Amino acid sequence: MKWRDLLADWGLTKLQLSAGFLDLEFAPTDHERRAAWDLYVELATRVATQPLHDEQGADGSALASLHALFGVTRGVLKQYGPGAQNFARVAVAVLNEVLRPFLSRWHPRLDAQGRVPEAERAAFRAELREVQRQLNDDYARVLAALAQVKPFGA
Numbered sequence: 839m840k841w842r843d844l845l846a847d848w849g850l851t852k853l854q855l856s857a858g859f860l861d862l863e864f865a866p867t868d869h870e871r872r873a874a875w876d877l878y879v880e881l882a883t884r885v886a887t888q889p890l891h892d893e894q895g896a897d898g899s900a901l902a903s904l905h906a907l908f909g910v911t912r913g914v915l916k917q918y919g920p921g922a923q924n925f926a927r928v929a930v931a932v933l934n935e936v937l938r939p940f941l942s943r944w945h946p947r948l949d950a951q952g953r954v955p956e957a958e959r960a961a962f963r964a965e966l967r968e969v970q971r972q973l974n975d976d977y978a979r980v981l982a983a984l985a986q987v988k989p990f991g992a
Contacts, residue, residue, distance in 0.1 A: 866984050869921030873914050874984035877929065880910045881981065882990050887974035892963050898952025900966060901945055904937055925984060932977050940969050 866874070881887050885903045911929050915922070944962055947954055954962040982989040 866925070866986070867921050869918040870925040871985050873918040873922040873925050873929075874981040875987065876914050876917075877911060878978060878981035878985055878987070880907065881973055881978045885970075887970055887978055890963075890966065890970075892960075896952055897944075897954045897959070897962060898948050901941060901948070904969070905941055905945070907937060908933055928977075928980065932973075936969060936972050936977070940965060 884907070885900045886907060890900060911933055915926050915929065918925070944954065944965070947958060947962075949955065953959075979989055
């Protein structure tokens with residue numbers, strides 16, 4: 839299987855990855871499997887992929903949880919190093935193309951209490967749900983496939 843096929847199977851076709859990478863055969867290394875598992879567990883247990891109803895949770899806490907994925911991902915990448923470089927390409931693309939734009943747009947709008955202004959809250963929660971969908975339905979499932987495990991709840 840090629841990387842292009844794996845990513846397409848889970849809907850990650852919009853990530854900007856080099857065409858040469860996408861045409862490589864998919865055979866995860868042990869480092870890539872372990873890195874994918876570590877990051878999958880982080881994603882599957884955070885607000886990043888769990889429903890957050892409009893009347894529940896704090897906006898700032900949701901953003902902080904998503905932002906923490908940058909540090910978690912960096913740690914995983916450092917731990918597994920060059921043996922997980924194909925995994926790293928996908929992980930970095932998700933950080934830069936999915937999370938960073940969302941966090942950059944909404945974090946500056948938080949008030950001193952960590953809330954999005956009421957007038958923008960519905961838009962924030964709708965966009966949060968879309969990011970959660972991308973992370974859960976697309977990215978977390980690619981990580982599970984890389985780790986060679988059945989996705990939680992599947």
